[in-house]
Amino acid sequence: QVQLVESGGGSVQTGGSLTLSCTASGYTYSTYCAAWFRQAPGKERERVAIIDRYSNPSYADSVKGRFTISEDSARNTLYLQMNRLKPEDTAMYYCARDGGTTVVAHTCFPTYWGQGTQVTVSS
Numbered sequence: 001q002v003q004l005v006e007s008g009g010g011s012v013q014t015g016g017s018l019t020l021s022c023t024a025s026g027y028t029y030s031t032y033c034a035a036w037f038r039q040a041p042g043k044e045r046e047r048v049a050i051i052d053r054y055s056n057p058s059y060a061d062s063v064k065g066r067f068t069i070s071e072d073s074a075r076n077t078l079y080l081q082m083n084r085l086k087p088e089d090t091a092m093y094y095c096a097r098d099g100g101t102t103v104v105a106h107t108c109f110p111t112y113w114g115q116g117t118q119v120t121v122s123s
Contacts, residue, residue: 005115007022013123014086017083019082020079020117021077021079022079027112032053033107038092040090040092043091047108049067052107053100054105063089066083087121087123093116095113096108096113
């Protein structure tokens with residue numbers, strides 16, 4: 001049974017930083033993509049950043065230059081380093097992985113999702 005567990009959310013002021021983590025268990029695919037999504041109240045879910053199966057990172061325009069997606073060497077934990085946070089970054093953040101089937105570069109179609117961690121940025 002695949003489990004993705006996020007941590008690291010919290011409340012910060014504008015300009016602050018947070019690092020989100022997502023630890024996977026029960027995940028057996030050796031080649032896969034991983035991603036961070038977010039959803040603010042009343043808004044659609046937005047893809048924030050991905051690492052595709054070729055280890056290429058990609059970012060939404062809204063976070064490019066401020067957020068960095070990475071994994072540990074064992075590929076058990078996915079991170080999202082968030083710098084220069086803005087109030088519009090306030091959302092529930094979810095990590096996700098596919099089932100090893102996304103082959104197009106710079107793309108990820110998740111199968112597995114975490115429960116989310118809340119990020120709140122105050123002005």
